């Protein structure tokens with residue numbers, strides 16, 4: 086009873102804070118829709134949910150159902166949403182493989198969303214087409230949570246990335262390098278937008294062919310972001326607090342031969358880390374392929390597995406918020 090009361094207190098306080106800062110966050114589509122105050126509120130809420138993410142009992146979302154629709158593969162995003170929902174006492178329905186659903190008969194995303202809104206209180210959607218989550222939101226009568234739209238955005242990943250930085254390093258006066266496939270990597274697109282709100286000093290490290298799209302860089306500069314670009318990780322390794330590494334996004338290359346040329350562009354090794362600051366942390370949204378040597382997992386710098394845990398409390402905060410907004 087005491088715990089149930091505590092949950093009610095948390096959620097009422099949360100609702101109050103959301104209304105206080107004018108948060109109308111029915112759908113979660115892009116980091117560009119968030120203010121810094123809104124992000125700070127979510128991160129603070131995630132911290133309150135951490136004991137539940139670690140197994141403390143909760144019935145906060147008892148009676149609620151989310152639907153997971155993944156038109157692209159996922160391990161972390163799908164299962165951490167499922168864990169978050171179940172640990173909060175809610176239930177999950179899953180579209181399953183696309184081949185076994187009516188999408189295989191030609192059903193449109195708009196129709197699928199309209200139908201699933203009859204079954205669930207919120208929809209977690211991953212889709213290969215950029216802009217699909219925003220389009221789905223136009224047809225949905227329940228909150229849409231963007232779990233990745235092609236090379237577009239991955240806002241819930243960004244929130245857990247920020248949470249990881251907050252817990253394992255610091256968001257203030259942050260010096261960070263984003264490394265790898267900055268052209269197709271949706272996690273770095275979303276993260277760069279959010280980091281500009283925290284006035285982070287960002288270095289973009291990528292092969293010339295995989296640079297951050299100009300349209301994003303222009304937006305970031307308009308927001309006053311400090312960004313530099315280099316192709317050489319050695320230029321920055323001794324001067325950063327966070328090394329955010331990404332996979333080369335094989336599935337987004339129109340020409341497989343082009344992917345082959347880019348594969349293995351960067352590899353984080355113990356040798357490279359000899360030049361790192363003592364307080365450096367290494368993050369990666371995962372999955373990794375070969376961009377971080379497994380020997381690095383045992384070093385004091387590695388935080389990428391801890392980062393995948395932080396997805397649970399952050400997604401708890403988002404689910405609680407989305408349900409209350411519904």
Ligand code: CP
Pocket residue numbers: 158159160161162163233242370371372
């Ligand atoms: N980080 C991430 O989005 O992982 P999954 O593709 O496994 O969900």
